Amino acid sequence: MPSSKSWNSWIAIGKVTRPHGVRGALKVLPYDEAAETLAEAESVRVSGRDFAVASARRVTGGWLLELEGVTTRDAADALRGAEIEVARDDVEVGEGEYLDADLIGCEAVDSSGRSLGEVKSIFFNGAQDVLVISDELMIPLVDEWIVAVDLEARRITVEPPDAV
Numbered sequence: 001m002p003s004s005k006s007w008n009s010w011i012a013i014g015k016v017t018r019p020h021g022v023r024g025a026l027k028v029l030p031y032d033e034a035a036e037t038l039a040e041a042e043s044v045r046v047s048g049r050d051f052a053v054a055s056a057r058r059v060t061g062g063w064l065l066e067l068e069g070v071t072t073r074d075a076a077d078a079l080r081g082a083e084i085e086v087a088r089d090d091v092e093v094g095e096g097e098y099l100d101a102d103l104i105g106c107e108a109v110d111s112s113g114r115s116l117g118e119v120k121s122i123f124f125n126g127a128q129d130v131l132v133i134s135d136e137l138m139i140p141l142v143d144e145w146i147v148a149v150d151l152e153a154r155r156i157t158v159e160p161p162d163a164v
Contacts (some may be wrong), residue, residue, distance in 0.1 A: 010045055011101045013037050019076030020064055028063040028084055033086055036064050037086055045085040098151060100141070105152040106154045108133045111144050111147055119156065131156070 022076065028038065038044075038056040041081040044067070045051070051067035070076055091120040097111070100122045106132065118132030124130070129141040139145055139158050147157040153158060 009088055011088050011091055011099060012083045012085050014063070014084045016046065016065075016076075016079045016082045016084065017062065018080055019073045020074045024066065024070040024072050024076045026065045026067070026070070026079060027059075027061075028103050030062060037091060038065060038084070041090065042084050043087070045087075046079050047082040098149060102151055103131065103141075103149070103156060106149075106151075106156045108139065108158055109157045110136075111157060111159050116158065116160070131158075 012031065013035065014028045017027045017029050019025065022026045029164075038053075039058075041053050041056065042132055044053050046067070051069060054066040054068050056063055056065050063068065070079070081111075088099070089103070091099060092137060103119050104121060106119045108119055116137055119131050119133055120135055121132045122129050123132065125140075127140075131139045131141055133139060137160075139160055145158055145160060147159050149156050
């Protein structure tokens with residue numbers, strides 16, 4: 001099981017799409033529609049500033065989020081397009097589970113131990129998440145290709161296609 005050490009302090013979980021109403025509420029589009037992270041968050045980071053969460057509730061197409069200190073439509077509009085982040089330590093995962101963000105910075109190796117490079121980023125291609133390794137190699141984050149994830153060693157063993 002991974003240690004409690006966080007490699008990425010803040011995890012982006014959604015984006016402010018627009019203000020809602022005149023009292024500073026934000027309409028938020030989550031990156032993971034099923035996640036309940038906003039419902040449980042006591043604080044978030046938006047545009048590099050930390051805010052206490054006054055309320056968060058699901059609405060059609062996302063969440064309505066009210067932040068302490070954001071009390072006008074203009075203040076909410078100033079946050080349009082900003083990512084909503086939560087502290088990594090506030091996001092719980094089960095044993096043997098990880099967040100995609102935990103993989104960034106890990107070394108990717110093939111099953112013989114040959115280094116393929118460092119995971120630089122992860123993106124969703126419409127079908128699955130994809131690891132971007134050293135800005136050149138892309139490996140789908142699917143069970144068929146991911147052999148093992150060792151967060152303690154910061155290492156991911158992959159079985160890439162023959163073309164790699």
